[in-house]
Structures are given as structure tokens and as C-alpha cells.
Amino acid sequence: MGATPKPCVLVTRAEPGATRTCAALSERGFEAINAATARLTARDVSLDLEGVGLIAVTSPFGATCLAKATKERAIPVAAVGAVTAERLSGAGFHHVTSADGDARDLLALIAKQAPHGEVLHVRGLDQTGDLSADLRAHGVSARSEILYAAEPVATLPDRVWQALGAQACVLVHSAKGAERFWALAQMAGRTEALRTAPVIAISEAAAEPLRHQGVSRLSIAAQPDEDALCEALEKQCGETR
Secondary structure (H helix, E strand, O other), X not given: OOOOOOOEEEEOOOEOHHHXXXXXXXXXXXXXXXXXXXXXXXXXOOOOOOOEEEEEEOOHHHHHHHHHHOOOOOOOEEEOOHHHHHHHHHOOOOOEEEOOOOHHHHHHHHHXXXXXXXXXXXEEOOOOOOHHHXXXXXXXXXXXXXXXXXXXXXXXXXXXXXXXXXXXXXXXXXXHHHHHHHHHHHHHOOHHHHHHOOEEEOOHHHHHHHHHOOOOOEEEOOOOOHXXXXXXXXXXXXXXX
């Protein structure tokens, strides 16, 4: 007897990450549908790094944008997780540390380090939370710089909503992505299908917008990274087959 087919998965993260996640899921045997809710685009920014003692980066795309925005590679950089840290090291930054978690873990790491000079948080325009404000609340001199923005999509293909109606699993990578997917489901008249669909979120913060809307079948990754998200998806599939 052959293996039980794995369910269809809707990937709601912004591009260019959605394409990579779909490819990774296909390698795991899933039918992955790209349901990207936005596309990230870099801004043309000239960074002022005078007095900066540490740069904080909270996403892989932010790491890519930082590498393009400056030739400086000697200032220490603190990354939210391993993927972001790898992106920074690959771009030639000499001193990279990773919080191996989420923004709260990065905050704790930086506050514990008590860096000399100002902390510069490079971020997206509509990114949830304000790390620089949180750092200042902990007595750390910090500011933020917007390096990229998310351009939301206007609609999603009918294939996405047909799969959702057939109880496809939904992957959520961020609170903003969850909000955008809910809004798109509202426009398509598919909120009831979303409320009963199995949803796997990368963190509690990412899940909260859908939890607030009454989505009932929510699973949370053990760690806020892609590997843990895929493991939670595999577990969800084992429970629902």
C-alpha cells in the first residue's frame, strides 16, 4: 500500500520567500500553492552609520537589503534567527550573532550585551512591533531605519480559495501576513472556510490576528523558524489523516 498523500498547503508569506517555501514543501511531498499576500521591495537608502555600535536585523530580506545599503562589514550585527544570520555572514559581515528566536529573543540578547554606541534596527515599513522603541525602554540607545516595504496583492487566484474550501492547510509566517490573508479571504467571501481550516503559524504573534477572528484549528511551531514550521505542519498532517 502506498503512502497516504499529504494535504495541500497554502503559503501566505510575502515574496520572494513564498517561492522558496513552496519549493521546500514540494521536496517534502506536499502540494504547495503560492498564496503570497505581498511582495517585499527594497528601498533606495543611504545609511548613516556614524555612532552605530550594533545593527539589529529581524528578517532574511532585511539582511539582503542591509548588504545592498552599505559596504560597511565591520560593525557587529545581531540577527533574529539562524537564516537571517546565515544571510548576513554570506554577505560578508564579519561579526554576526543570532538570537535563534523571535524579536523578543533578539531584544533580550541585545539588552544583555549592552552594546557600546547606538543600535540601528533595519526593518520593513509595515513590520509588526518596534524593536528600537523596546530597546530604548530598556535603556539602550537605538533607532530604526526603513529598508524595505511590502506591496500587498489585490487578489489571489481562484485555485487558492478552492483549495481552502477543500480544507487545505494554511502556513502563516507573520502577523501582517495573517492580517492580509484574512482581508483577502473577506473580499473573496471565504472567511468561514478559513475559520475551520488547519492553520500552522510560525509564532503566537503570527497566529494572533487569525485567532482574534475565530480561526479555531491553530497550531504553533515549537520555534519561530522555517524548519520548526514545517515540522508542525508534518505533525498536523499526521493528526488529520
